[in-house]
Each structure stands twice: as structure tokens, then as C-alpha cells.
Amino acid sequence: MSAVDDEGLRMAETKKSNLALVAARAGVSVASVSRVLNGGSASEDMTRRVREAAEALGYVPDASARTLRTGRTDQIALAVADVGNPVYVQMMRTVTPIVARAGYRLVVSSTGSDPDDQIDLVTSLNRGYADGLLLSPLRITPELIEAMRASRLPIVVIGSLPPDVELDNVRADSATGVGLAVEHLAAQGRRRIALVNGPVDTVPGAARLAGYLDAIRRFELPSSPELQVTATGFTYRAGRRAVADLLGQASPDAVVCANDLLAVAALKELAASGARVPDDVAVVGMDDTDAAELATPSLTSVDLGSAKRAKAAAKLLIRRIEDPEAPVRGLVIAPSLSVRESTGPVTDHAEVRS
Amino acid sequence: MSAVDDEGLRMAETKKSNLALVAARAGVSVASVSRVLNGGSASEDMTRRVREAAEALGYVPDASARTLRTGRTDQIALAVADVGNPVYVQMMRTVTPIVARAGYRLVVSSTGSDPDDQIDLVTSLNRGYADGLLLSPLRITPELIEAMRASRLPIVVIGSLPPDVELDNVRADSATGVGLAVEHLAAQGRRRIALVNGPVDTVPGAARLAGYLDAIRRFELPSSPELQVTATGFTYRAGRRAVADLLGQASPDAVVCANDLLAVAALKELAASGARVPDDVAVVGMDDTDAAELATPSLTSVDLGSAKRAKAAAKLLIRRIEDPEAPVRGLVIAPSLSVRESTGPVTDHAEVRS
DNA sequence: AACGTTCTTAAGAACGATTACAAGAACGAT
DNA sequence: ATCGTTCTTGTAATCGTTCTTAAGAACGTT
Numbered sequence: 001m002s003a004v005d006d007e008g009l010r011m012a013e014t015k016k017s018n019l020a021l022v023a024a025r026a027g028v029s030v031a032s033v034s035r036v037l038n039g040g041s042a043s044e045d046m047t048r049r050v051r052e053a054a055e056a057l058g059y060v061p062d063a064s065a066r067t068l069r070t071g072r073t074d075q076i077a078l079a080v081a082d083v084g085n086p087v088y089v090q091m092m093r094t095v096t097p098i099v100a101r102a103g104y105r106l107v108v109s110s111t112g113s114d115p116d117d118q119i120d121l122v123t124s125l126n127r128g129y130a131d132g133l134l135l136s137p138l139r140i141t142p143e144l145i146e147a148m149r150a151s152r153l154p155i156v157v158i159g160s161l162p163p164d165v166e167l168d169n170v171r172a173d174s175a176t177g178v179g180l181a182v183e184h185l186a187a188q189g190r191r192r193i194a195l196v197n198g199p200v201d202t203v204p205g206a207a208r209l210a211g212y213l214d215a216i217r218r219f220e221l222p223s224s225p226e227l228q229v230t231a232t233g234f235t236y237r238a239g240r241r242a243v244a245d246l247l248g249q250a251s252p253d254a255v256v257c258a259n260d261l262l263a264v265a266a267l268k269e270l271a272a273s274g275a276r277v278p279d280d281v282a283v284v285g286m287d288d289t290d291a292a293e294l295a296t297p298s299l300t301s302v303d304l305g306s307a308k309r310a311k312a313a314a315k316l317l318i319r320r321i322e323d324p325e326a327p328v329r330g331l332v333i334a335p336s337l338s339v340r341e342s343t344g345p346v347t348d349h350a351e352v353r354s
Numbered sequence: 355m356s357a358v359d360d361e362g363l364r365m366a367e368t369k370k371s372n373l374a375l376v377a378a379r380a381g382v383s384v385a386s387v388s389r390v391l392n393g394g395s396a397s398e399d400m401t402r403r404v405r406e407a408a409e410a411l412g413y414v415p416d417a418s419a420r421t422l423r424t425g426r427t428d429q430i431a432l433a434v435a436d437v438g439n440p441v442y443v444q445m446m447r448t449v450t451p452i453v454a455r456a457g458y459r460l461v462v463s464s465t466g467s468d469p470d471d472q473i474d475l476v477t478s479l480n481r482g483y484a485d486g487l488l489l490s491p492l493r494i495t496p497e498l499i500e501a502m503r504a505s506r507l508p509i510v511v512i513g514s515l516p517p518d519v520e521l522d523n524v525r526a527d528s529a530t531g532v533g534l535a536v537e538h539l540a541a542q543g544r545r546r547i548a549l550v551n552g553p554v555d556t557v558p559g560a561a562r563l564a565g566y567l568d569a570i571r572r573f574e575l576p577s578s579p580e581l582q583v584t585a586t587g588f589t590y591r592a593g594r595r596a597v598a599d600l601l602g603q604a605s606p607d608a609v610v611c612a613n614d615l616l617a618v619a620a621l622k623e624l625a626a627s628g629a630r631v632p633d634d635v636a637v638v639g640m641d642d643t644d645a646a647e648l649a650t651p652s653l654t655s656v657d658l659g660s661a662k663r664a665k666a667a668a669k670l671l672i673r674r675i676e677d678p679e680a681p682v683r684g685l686v687i688a689p690s691l692s693v694r695e696s697t698g699p700v701t702d703h704a705e706v707r708s
Numbered sequence: 709a710a711c712g713t714t715c716t717t718a719a720g721a722a723c724g725a726t727t728a729c730a731a732g733a734a735c736g737a738t
Numbered sequence: 739a740t741c742g743t744t745c746t747t748g749t750a751a752t753c754g755t756t757c758t759t760a761a762g763a764a765c766g767t768t
Contacts, residue, residue: 092437128416383748
């Protein structure tokens with residue numbers, strides 16, 4: 001409680017204010033104020049008076065009025081299924097500077113994995129709260145596709161779509177990605193390669209299972225149902241349960257996981273069971289997020305190009321917003337493998353071990 | 355390429371539509387349409403016709419028009435400094451259901467740690483793109499405080515403020531939290547307790563340093579500048595560098611870190627240097643996020659009540675939106691300690707493994 | 709001096725929703 | 739039959755901005 005009150009000294013009174021008030025104070029018309037503030041041509045005297053009045057009143061233009069008039073919000077929405085998944089963090093990071101450079105603000109909303117949530121999101125997009133949407137849906141239903149197709153505002157899908165759907169999208173090549181992982185493991189002489197997948201009724205879950213089965217066949221590895229487990233979600237906790245089940249029913253010498261969180265869960269569960277990584281069991285994650293580098297041992301991870309995908313999707317969306325007639329595009333980003341400790345050269349340890 | 359085109363069969367044409375179109379189709383006035391759709395009283399016949407017309411046209415109300423008229427957006431904004439920090443993920447998770455239950459949608463924007471970004475954010479809030487803002491600023495400047503004070507729309511600060519500032523806020527008690535960590539370590543006989551802090555010109559950085567110095571004095575532990583290092587940010591990478599510096603200049607038997615990311619960095623750097631955790635060096639994190647549980651070994655972490663703080667802040671904001679005259683409140687959430695492996699008793703370690 | 713050109717500024721019409729107000733219909737009561 | 743009440747529906751104003759149109763001023767040209 002200081003004795004001196006210095007409030008009101010130079011306090012911009014942001015209570016409320018609009019063009020009319022500024023105009024009245026400057027002694028000009030609202031049109032002129034708008035023109036000056038939006039960089040139209042005006043006399044020097046006019047410009048000065050308007051600027052002063054606006055400053056004095058702490059004028060801030062009203063977003064909804066402007067949007068109503070112009071039809072633009074200068075916002076782009078990014079919808080993610082799970083804010084806890086580091087792959088989405090990576091996407092947010094990549095997208096933010098791109099949309100900012102194009103003059104948009106990014107707003108993030110988190111949906112559940114429920115397709116209905118996403119339909120709601122598309123609907124509310126059509127209320128016009130953003131100029132476009134970047135959507136990365138886990139599950140795709142015909143209803144969701146129909147909603148996206150009917151959307152008045154542009155949507156770019158990050159992820160795969162059924163082949164006949166004509167929507168801008170940027171997809172990963174999960175199958176090839178899983179193939180890279182299996183190839184890497186097989187080259188080390190690993191034979192009992194397990195898959196820890198997320199729900200197979202999701203787009204990534206289905207793609208990763210397909211890629212796994214294909215790779216197992218290609219490399220002529222033993223295939224057995226016991227080596228495949230499905231977590232109830234792409235989360236750490238679900239991963240722990242799934243891996244515990246796996247270890248109860250099989251003895252893999254390598255585990256490929258559908259994302260990095262599941263892979264961290266595998267590391268933990270293996271450690272709890274007394275198995276050494278990578279000596280006894282190798283672990284491969286997917287998405288190549290921060291979590292892969294932070295894990296102990298650090299995780300070999302399939303880079304599905306999330307950052308590139310997000311970047312490409314953002315550019316696609318911006319182009320589409322600016323030119324609604326642009327042809328529909330579908331991009332595929334090639335995967336690569338980031339090798340780290342969790343699949344570390346077996347030779348070093350194998351020598352020691354045997 | 356199927357031979358049959360079934361487009362236009364029942365495709366809701368969401369091109370554009372407004373109350374006037376719906377009204378024309380239903381043969382009633384726009385006012386009646388609005389009334390029916392917003393749950394006003396209307397005859398059965400009227401209701402049916404309006405519903406049908408709205409459905410047929412795929413009518414979706416325009417957000418900006420509604421906002422312009424009513425002054426409400428039904429959105430609450432949450433601004434976080436770093437989407438990569440798991441403590442913010444925790445906050446987002448907690449806040450989402452609370453605002454949803456109150457009928458708001460949550461939009462997340464990420465600011466940098468630069469106070470100017472946050473001032474921009476407050477300004478754009480005053481454009482009316484949300485009904486209120488939850489802000490967790492890393493650095494607080496007089497300008498930011500002035501901007502928040504002058505805001506036309508309510509803001510609740512998650513974090514500490516200078517004592518004389520009258521703004522709704524929910525703060526952690528970092529000092530006591532650090533004290534809990536030091537007490538726990540001292541009770542194990544650890545004496546050379548180091549601090550890995552974030553930048554001290556940030557609010558949490560300053561608070562944690564103060565708490566550390568106070569605790570060191572209280573427990574009569576040796577204090578030396580070599581035991582205190584400051585990372586250039588609250589990130590993993592900055593943490594690695596800071597811990598490397600620390601290990602180069604001192605031999606701590608315990609490390610208290612200003613957040614979980616820094617603590618994970620400490621684990622990694624200690625492992626790289628050959629030190630065993632917790633046998634040689636104990637590590638304590640802060641915020642008690644998922645990262646603490648996922649780390650190897652799992653991290654003992656000071657729970658600064660982030661989830662509770664976020665929850666309380668959201669409730670405060672909603673109350674404030676609904677009653678702008680409500681008295682200003684400041685809450686403090688008490689910290690607690692979640693003990694895990696990284697400070698585990700050395701004896702216990704042996705039991706588990708044998 | 710009359711006229712056309714250019715430049716500056718103002719007036720007013722949108723954008724699409726909500727809502728106060730008024731007008732008319734329906735209905736029961738006296 | 740008249741009046742008052744209630745219920746339903748329509749008319750029109752309003753939110754704050756942008757932008758078209760047009761009016762007026764300034765200036766050069768013939």
C-alpha cells in the first residue's frame with residue numbers, strides 16, 4: 001500500500017472504444033479513421049489527428065466486426081487429437097512460424113479421438129471462427145469425410161485418407177517407415193520382432209499393422225499372433241499394459257512401436273522385467289520426437305516426417321485460402337530412420353555376452 | 355474412379371447460408387428463425403418448418419455476427435510460453451474439460467518468452483477474439499502489467515505477480531517447494547546439493563533461486579556458487595549445457611532442477627559422465643509432469659500444483675467473465691513432493707533387483 | 709473565366725445475427 | 739358482443755467495421 005497513487009497518469013483507458021468515438025474525437029468521419037488506420041491515402045493533417053485520437057482512446061479494432069465485414073479472421077486452426085503426444089507438439093512448433101509469416105495467428109484446439117468431436121470441429125469452423133483448418137484425424141468415418149467435403153472453409157488433412165477422397169492432404173508413408181525399422185533390426189540378426197501397435201481402427205494403427213505384416217513377409221521372419229499386441233490408445237499408460245501382455249505371451253528380441261510414447265512404455269516395461277535394451281531386446285519408436293532423444297536409453301525412431309508434413313500442410317492451406325480454386329493436392333513425405341542407443345550395435349554387447 | 359457418381363444425392367450444401375435464406379425457405383421471418391434455433395417459444399408448425407429449412411440448407415450460424423451482436427465469443431484463450439514444456443500440457447488437459455463444462459471452447463496460443471509477445475496477446479484479446487485469457491507469463495514487465503490492468507476483458511494470471519498488483523491470479527509456492535526437495539535430500543545425508551535453474555530474470559527462475567538459498571541456509575548446508583548453474587532456458591537442450599558446466603566445476607551429491615525437462619537433462623548428462631543415479635547423485639525435478647514418470651530412472655519431482663492451479667485459474671476466469679464486479683482474488687497452491695527412483699534410498703534399490 | 713481532372717473526405721450501405729417493440733390472432737370472461 | 743389477456747409472429751434497430759459511391763475542394767489547362 002504505497003502512499004502515492006500514480007494511476008491515471010498515462011493510463012490508456014481501454015474500457016471500450018470504436019471507430020465512431022475516435023472519429024468524433026478527431027473531428028472526422030469514421031470512414032476516414034478506417035482509411036488512415038488501414039493505410040489508405042490521407043492528408044498529413046488527417047493522419048496526425050486520427051493517430052492521436054486513436055492513441056488517446058487506446059483504440060483497438062473489434063475482431064468480430066471486421067470479420068463480419070471482410071469475411072476474414074486471419075486465424076488458422078490446428079486440431080490435434082492428444083496434446084500429450086509429442087508428435088503434435090512438434091507439429092505445433094513447425095506450423096506456428098509459417099502461419100505467422102503469412103499473417104495468420106494459430107489457434108490450437110484439442111479434440112478427442114472420437115470422430116464426432118472432429119465433425120463438431122468442422123462445423124464450428126464453418127461458423128467462421130478461423131479461415132482454415134489443419135486436421136490430423138485418428139479415425140476417419142464416412143460422416144467425417146462428408147463433413148470435410150461439405151465444409152465452406154478449406155481443410156487440409158495431415159494423415160492418410162481413403163484413396164478416392166479428393167481433399168488436400170499430406171500423408172506419411174507408415175508402411176515404408178515400419179519397413180525401415182524391421183530392415184534395420186533384421187540386419188542385426190533379430191528374428192522375433194514384435195509390434196506394439198495402437199488401436200487398429202485408427203488410420204495410423206491400420207497403416208502400421210499393414211506395414212509390419214508386409215515387412216515380416218518380405219524379410220522372411222517368423223510371424224505369430226503372439227508377437228502382435230494392440231494398446232487401447234497411443235499413450236504411455238496403454239503402452240505399459242500392452243507391453244506387459246506381450247512379454248507375458250512371447251519373448252521378442254526386438255519391439256517396433258507405433259509411436260514414441262508406446263516405445264518409452266516398452267523401455268520401462270522391459271526394464272521392470274529385467275531385460276536389457278538393446279542387448280536382450282531392441283526397441284524402435286516412431287515419429288522421432290523429443291521423447292525419443294530424452295528416453296533412456298535414447299530411442300531409435302522412425303521419422304515419419306511429422307515436421308515436414310505439418311509444414312507442407314500449412315503451406316497448402318494458406319495457398320488454398322488465398323486461391324480457393326487451386327487444384328486439390330495430395331503429398332507423401334518419405335520416412336527415414338534415426339538410429340540411437342535402443343537398437344545400438346549388438347556386436348559390441350554380443351561379444352561380451354556370449 | 356467408380357462409374358457411378360452419387361454426389362449431390364443428399365449432400366448438405368454448406369456453401370453459404372444465413373438466417374435470411376432459411377427464413378425465406380421456411381416462409382417466415384428471420385426473427386422467428388433465430389427464436390426457434392435459440393430455443394425461444396414458437397408454435398409446433400413454426401418449429402418444424404424452421405428446423406426443416408435449416409437442415410436442408412445446412413445452416414450454421416456465423417460466429418462473428420453473433421459475437422458482434424451479443425458481445426460473447428464463448429471462447430477462452432490459454433497462452434503458454436512453450437508448448438514443448440510438459441507442465442503446459444498438463445495445464446491444457448486440466449483446463450479443457452472445465453471450460454467445456456461451462457460452455458466455452460478453449461483456444462491455445464503459444465507465445466514466446468518475450469513479454470512483448472504477451473502484450474500483443476493482451477491487445478489481440480481486446481479485439482474480442484475470446485471472452486477471457488489465462489496467461490502464464492515467464493517474464494513480467496511493468497508494461498505487461500499495465501497492459502493486463504488496462505484490458506477490457508478479464509485475465510487470470512497463472513503464476514506469481516509483484517505484491518502490489520491487483521489482478522486475479524493463482525500462484526505456486528516455489529520457495530516452499532524447493533524447500534521440500536532440499537529437506538528430502540538432506541534427510542538422506544546429501545550435503546552438496548546443487549541447483550540447476552532456468553533464467554533468473556524469469557518469475558519462476560527467481561523464485562526457485564530464492565527458495566534454494568533459503569533452504570540451504572535453513573538446513574545449514576554448504577553454499578557455494580559452483581553449486582548453482584543457470585540454464586539459458588527451461589528446455590532440455592539448455593539443461594544439458596548447464597549440467598555439463600556444473601559437473602565440470604563441482605561434485606554435487608544431489609541436483610535440484612527448476613523443472614522436469616532440466617531434470618531429465620541432468621539424468622542424461624550424469625549418465626554420460628558415468629555417475630549413477632541415485633547412488634552417486636540424486637536428482638529432483640519440478641512440476642511433477644508426465645516427463646517425471648517417463649524418465650529413467652523415474653524422477654522425484656516437486657509437485658507445484660500445476661493442475662490445481664490451472665483448474666483454479668479457469669474457475670476464477672469463468673466467474674470473472676460472468677461477474678465482472680467480483681472482487682480480485684489471489685490464490686496460492688501448496689506444493690508437495692512426489693518421491694520416485696531418482697532419489698530412492700540406495701538400500702531399496704538392492705532389494706528390488708535381488 | 710470556364711471546364712476537366714485529380715485528390716481528399718463524408719455519407720451510407722452492407723456483413724449476419726439478436727432482440728426490443730409492436731401488431732395481430734386466439735381465447736376466455738363478463 | 740366487447741374487452742382484456744396471452745401467445746405468436748413480424749418489423750426494424752443495433753453491434754463496429756469496411757468500402758462503394760459521390761460530393762466538394764484544389765488545381766491546371768484552354
